[in-house]
Amino acid sequence: MRIVVTNCNTTQEMTEEIVRGARAAAGPGTTVTGLTPAWGPESAEGWLDSYLSAAAVLDTLRTYDGPPYDAVVLAGFGEHGREGVRELVDVPVVDITEAAAHLACLLGRRYGVVTTLERSRGQIEDSLELAGVGRNCALVVGTGLGVLDLGDADRTERAFLAAAEKARDAGAEVLVLGCAGMTGLQRAVSDKLGLPVVDGVGAAVKLAEALVGLGLTTSRGGSFARPEPKRRVWHVT
Template sequence: MRLLVVNVNTTTAMTAVIAASARSVAAAGTEIIGLTPTFGAESVEGNFESYLAAVAVMNVVVTYPGPFDAVIQAGFGEHGREGLQELLEVPVVDITEAAGYLASLIGHRYSVVTTLDRTVPLIEDRLTLAGLATRCASVRSSGLSVLQLEQEPDTAVKAIVHEAELAVREDHAEVICLGCGGMAGLDDAVRKATGVPVVDGVTAAVKLAESLVGLGLSTSKVRTYAAPRQKRLTGWPLSP
């Protein structure tokens, strides 16, 4: 089984972190391919960058030269999952939704700890669209930029742990979701500090994708995610 794990930004170091996290839980025989868009922002932290990333992710996936069994979109709260589902016959799993689905199975309510405050509404909208908002106690901002997660790891851990503790104590969250693909690998630190289960969207998405492929299930193509109608698309795909 081959899973494409697609970073939404152009920072290759973050792609490596995300892919390593995915491999840490992948079953024997599952190959993880980390992909980085060829254009877009170095970190996605707002609507403009998110919509740009959606096109970039679709582009890098449809131009991937080999076969694959599923795609994981590794951006928390980002746009574009629906476009991939129209374009592809294989399952597509978004890490935001994967985290919310699993958290809902192991606790009454969950909270998300993310990066900058401006990304909170995007995550709230994605959870609402997925039907997961009613189980979400809060979406909290650590105040960190995406790139600070890599550049200032000690500061990042402290800020994320602090917000997670507040989510448990003040918002009555029973599960914490790490709200950024770049937070992969921080689940142990948050779990030890809070005493509650912690869900990393990347690893959650890998296990859900493996399950869908193993069960022979993929996106329904009957209506909402039917293949795009055949028409002339000027300049698409963008990559050679």
């Protein structure tokens, strides 16, 4: 089984970190390939970045000419483009945002998301609502760190723990890493918090493997039905 994991920004080092986390979660026989958009934001940290990122990720998958793949994991927490990719490709598409939230709902009644900047909260909340898991979210809270600040592991852990306390005080029984760049942090903070911590990258990989193993993919019976070929016009140069 081959899973393609798409970074939502152009930072290759982050793609490599995400791929390491994805491979750690993948089962035997699963190959993980990372894709980095050739254009778009260096880090996706707001509405404009998110929409540009969505177009870049769609373009990257539309022009992909590598080995065939069995599933796509979208490694942008709260980023746009999920529904477009499901219309575009013929394999299961799992977004780390909804994957983490769905698994969190299996572990506790309410979950909290700890993300990067406070300005990212709105789009994450919207993404969770659209995925049908927003009502179980106790709080989305920022650490105050930008995406590119997450390379400092000690600083990131301290900021995560401080923000996680706010989520727990709001009623969260499970915590979710609210950025793909936080992948791997769950091992360091779960015991300190006394709560399960879900990494969206690992969750998405395991759900993608399950969908492929069950022979399931996106329905073409309604929302994601393909448009007629004559209506699909691309003007990207």
